[in-house]
Amino acid sequence: MLEMLTTSLFSFLSTILGTLPALFGQLPPGSSFWFPPAASNVAEGIDWVFYFILYLCLFFFVLITGLMLAFMWLYRRREGVPALGGPSHNNALEIAWSVIPSFLLVYLFYVGFVGYLDLRTVPEEAYEIQVNAKKWAWAFTYPGDISTNELHLPVNQDVRLVMNSTDVIHSLYVPAFRTKMDVVPGRYTKMWMNATKKGEYKLFCTEYCGEKHSAMLAKVVVEDWGEFEKWLAKEGDLVGNYGYEKAGEMLYQRKGCNQCHSIDGSAMKGPTFKGAFGKEREIEGQSEKVVMDENYIRESILNPQAKIHKGYPAVMPTFQGQIKDEEINAIIAYLKTLK
Amino acid sequence: MAVEVQPTPGASPAPDSPLFQSPENYLTHPSTSIGSWLFTLDHKRIGIMYLVSILLSFLIGGLLALAVRLELMWPGQTIMSAETYNHVFTLHGAIMTFLFIIPSVPASIGNFVLPIMLGAKDLAFPRMNLGSYYLWVLGAVFFVGSMLMNGLDTGWTFYTPYSTTTSSSVISALLGVFVLGFSSIFTGLNFIVTIHTMRPAGMTWFRMPLLLWALYATAIIQILATPVIGITGLLLIAERLLQIGIFDPALGGDPVMFQHFFWFYSHPAVYIMILPAMGIISELVSIHSHKPIFGYRFIAFSSVALALLGFLVWGHHMFTSGQSPVSAIVFSALTFSVSIPSAIKVFNWLATLWRGSISFTTPMCYALSFIFLFTVGGLTGLFLGTLATDVHLHDTYFVVAHFHYVMMGGTAVAFVGGIFHWWPKMTGRMYNEWLGRLSALIVLIGFNLTFFPQFLLGTHGMPRRYFDYEPEYAFLHFLSSVGAFTLGFGLLLAAIALILSLFNGKRAPANPWGAVSLEWQCASPPPYYNFKRAPVASFPYDFTRVEYDPPSQSYIVRAEEKGAATADH
Numbered sequence: 001m002l003e004m005l006t007t008s009l010f011s012f013l014s015t016i017l018g019t020l021p022a023l024f025g026q027l028p029p030g031s032s033f034w035f036p037p038a039a040s041n042v043a044e045g046i047d048w049v050f051y052f053i054l055y056l057c058l059f060f061f062v063l064i065t066g067l068m069l070a071f072m073w074l075y076r077r078r079e080g081v082p083a084l085g086g087p088s089h090n091n092a093l094e095i096a097w098s099v100i101p102s103f104l105l106v107y108l109f110y111v112g113f114v115g116y117l118d119l120r121t122v123p124e125e126a127y128e129i130q131v132n133a134k135k136w137a138w139a140f141t142y143p144g145d146i147s148t149n150e151l152h153l154p155v156n157q158d159v160r161l162v163m164n165s166t167d168v169i170h171s172l173y174v175p176a177f178r179t180k181m182d183v184v185p186g187r188y189t190k191m192w193m194n195a196t197k198k199g200e201y202k203l204f205c206t207e208y209c210g211e212k213h214s215a216m217l218a219k220v221v222v223e224d225w226g227e228f229e230k231w232l233a234k235e236g237d238l239v240g241n242y243g244y245e246k247a248g249e250m251l252y253q254r255k256g257c258n259q260c261h262s263i264d265g266s267a268m269k270g271p272t273f274k275g276a277f278g279k280e281r282e283i284e285g286q287s288e289k290v291v292m293d294e295n296y297i298r299e300s301i302l303n304p305q306a307k308i309h310k311g312y313p314a315v316m317p318t319f320q321g322q323i324k325d326e327e328i329n330a331i332i333a334y335l336k337t338l339k
Numbered sequence: 340m341a342v343e344v345q346p347t348p349g350a351s352p353a354p355d356s357p358l359f360q361s362p363e364n365y366l367t368h369p370s371t372s373i374g375s376w377l378f379t380l381d382h383k384r385i386g387i388m389y390l391v392s393i394l395l396s397f398l399i400g401g402l403l404a405l406a407v408r409l410e411l412m413w414p415g416q417t418i419m420s421a422e423t424y425n426h427v428f429t430l431h432g433a434i435m436t437f438l439f440i441i442p443s444v445p446a447s448i449g450n451f452v453l454p455i456m457l458g459a460k461d462l463a464f465p466r467m468n469l470g471s472y473y474l475w476v477l478g479a480v481f482f483v484g485s486m487l488m489n490g491l492d493t494g495w496t497f498y499t500p501y502s503t504t505t506s507s508s509v510i511s512a513l514l515g516v517f518v519l520g521f522s523s524i525f526t527g528l529n530f531i532v533t534i535h536t537m538r539p540a541g542m543t544w545f546r547m548p549l550l551l552w553a554l555y556a557t558a559i560i561q562i563l564a565t566p567v568i569g570i571t572g573l574l575l576i577a578e579r580l581l582q583i584g585i586f587d588p589a590l591g592g593d594p595v596m597f598q599h600f601f602w603f604y605s606h607p608a609v610y611i612m613i614l615p616a617m618g619i620i621s622e623l624v625s626i627h628s629h630k631p632i633f634g635y636r637f638i639a640f641s642s643v644a645l646a647l648l649g650f651l652v653w654g655h656h657m658f659t660s661g662q663s664p665v666s667a668i669v670f671s672a673l674t675f676s677v678s679i680p681s682a683i684k685v686f687n688w689l690a691t692l693w694r695g696s697i698s699f700t701t702p703m704c705y706a707l708s709f710i711f712l713f714t715v716g717g718l719t720g721l722f723l724g725t726l727a728t729d730v731h732l733h734d735t736y737f738v739v740a741h742f743h744y745v746m747m748g749g750t751a752v753a754f755v756g757g758i759f760h761w762w763p764k765m766t767g768r769m770y771n772e773w774l775g776r777l778s779a780l781i782v783l784i785g786f787n788l789t790f791f792p793q794f795l796l797g798t799h800g801m802p803r804r805y806f807d808y809e810p811e812y813a814f815l816h817f818l819s820s821v822g823a824f825t826l827g828f829g830l831l832l833a834a835i836a837l838i839l840s841l842f843n844g845k846r847a848p849a850n851p852w853g854a855v856s857l858e859w860q861c862a863s864p865p866p867y868y869n870f871k872r873a874p875v876a877s878f879p880y881d882f883t884r885v886e887y888d889p890p891s892q893s894y895i896v897r898a899e900e901k902g903a904a905t906a907d908h
Contacts (some may be wrong), residue, residue: 057718083630090899105675115727135446168501175800178731206734206802208643214805
């Protein structure tokens, strides 16, 4: 049995070692063994602190496990031979190994503290973006009241995010920027970043927020000022640029409607949109049926709890103040196309 | 020890040898009826009932963990929906924390050995001890109740306002936590009073076995911190039932305040979990290397230091929560102070191994695994206490890996090691050492394979509590899942080794390891009354007085010479 175990263990280990290179193939370009690419002005400093601690830890790890293994070998039990024995304590030694690491810890605290101040001191002259988080979508609002669900950042520009949440606590995290901050309902939290490398990055929600927590992602795009402004202008007038139906479809995805409402007839957290327009539906707590018309859609967006479709939970957050009339019109136009 | 001896059939020990089965052993005396177990006031039986119940919780929590790892083995949906996944990881965390790790060592091993180590017949308050067990059962019923009703999907941390708005059964789960809290307080109170008032002749504070120091320090935290989680739970229940605004901003409350309340208990609770484990390791390392523990006083004081400092660092769970940067900085500074007492213990254990005579018994293999895993867990805590790096690592798999190295690799491994160490005493049976050692090896390999890749997942930015993940994380998740099943297999082997011993294990001698502390000087299993006459205690790590007695296959502790009893070590 022992032999069987060792052979299976061996083949198992060799399988794993054989596929190890695949790990590095999968990671985004520019990743190191420990980190994704560093794309903000604080990232390299933070990585430096990380590596400093890493080498410190490696030193102590090798020291402790090395001594342990050596002692396990040197002082293994031999039949009839008692322990060599030694002093039962040594105050000088014990004080030394308590106090000397303390100096290292003070230094660790200091570098962590300095790095943290950089992370948390928001520059005065920063470009400001408002962030709203709700289950399970991000909304980034730029000056001029332009709202999108992608975070576009001009390269080498200090950007301040002023964040709030509509429902539960979320947390905004961009691994490539090495920074995160919780987004808390009932208060504003702030963070800032200065992206130094053009490209696309991932933004995660890192505070557990329910069923679609792991789908609450957003794309971060870092680009030149020129491209950024062009993009922003286009976003500012979706209907003008794309027409009602196309704009409605874009809004369906960006505002997170697609998290709960399917367009293929399948039931999700909320009722499907397929063929829904113009149909009657039963409403929770009232006997009369209601037709899903323009007014119903508008009311459901701005005051979702007013008329709940029978059989579905009352979980939709309101979009009051986060959506423009033209955008509601675009969504209505889009829903009409879903026959 | 002067105990009436009846030779065991089949064995031929000398009549006065310590190898005997006492006719009044606690397993059969006063009776073997179920009622005599359920209403027993004997700390040993209560300890065994706790042990069985806690191990059952460990099994359920472990199966839930395997379900989580199976789901995460491949990207996308594997065996369950996102909603089910959220319930499963919550129950894994909640069961492991509240039903398994917090009571684990004190309530089972502690309950069993603490009075015997003191040469006492029982704890100071036997009825309160039984009460504590039934409170645990009641709390567990509430937990299982919420599982069967609506499930629980808040994460074991119950963060508001998610927990005030979710439709899952938060209230019954919190009632469970509240009741379990009392169970924990009862145990702590009992231990403190017992240690203060019932130490035998010769046992000064600095002649207590180090496990008792650890249990004493733990009991302080249990009494001082547990009420806070109880009150926090009640406030949350009040908010949900009565719509009083406490934590929910929609009602005018403050969700970050909940985090302060929660961690004010839950950080000290980390020390409720790890201190008794450290106590076990101090016993195991010394006894199985047959050499006095090095730096007894430093280890004893570091337990108390951890218990006290543990109260001052809760804010390090909240560096990105929106608490003020000033408090984050203060908490970071305080956090580094707790690493010193832990480091002291590790260095002292190493110095104990030095020039020892190390027996690679199963308990020792687990103890050595503990030192390895706890070292990794402790060192990786430095990345999280340091503010600059924590902002990146907070709420990623790096944190998951770190606390599993400390809680699972630390506490759970020490707990299993402790069970193997005291198993002969508890059951009167020896297990198959090779099977035990093999289980320790597989647990060590499986553990590292499970959790080391999670450090890398974390530094690469993989957030925790995710049902699904980006393709770039797939390989490391796969590795981790393979490791989890290896780990599960290792623990299964450990269980098999122990269960088999009940049926065909050799009879255990009174003192199979050559230990000096008092619990090894009564029979295995101990008689109902532990000791007929109160024994006189000596320094529990003085192995010069230990001799092997071949006919009884047991070690014998020679009586201390006159005058030596008062000498300080």
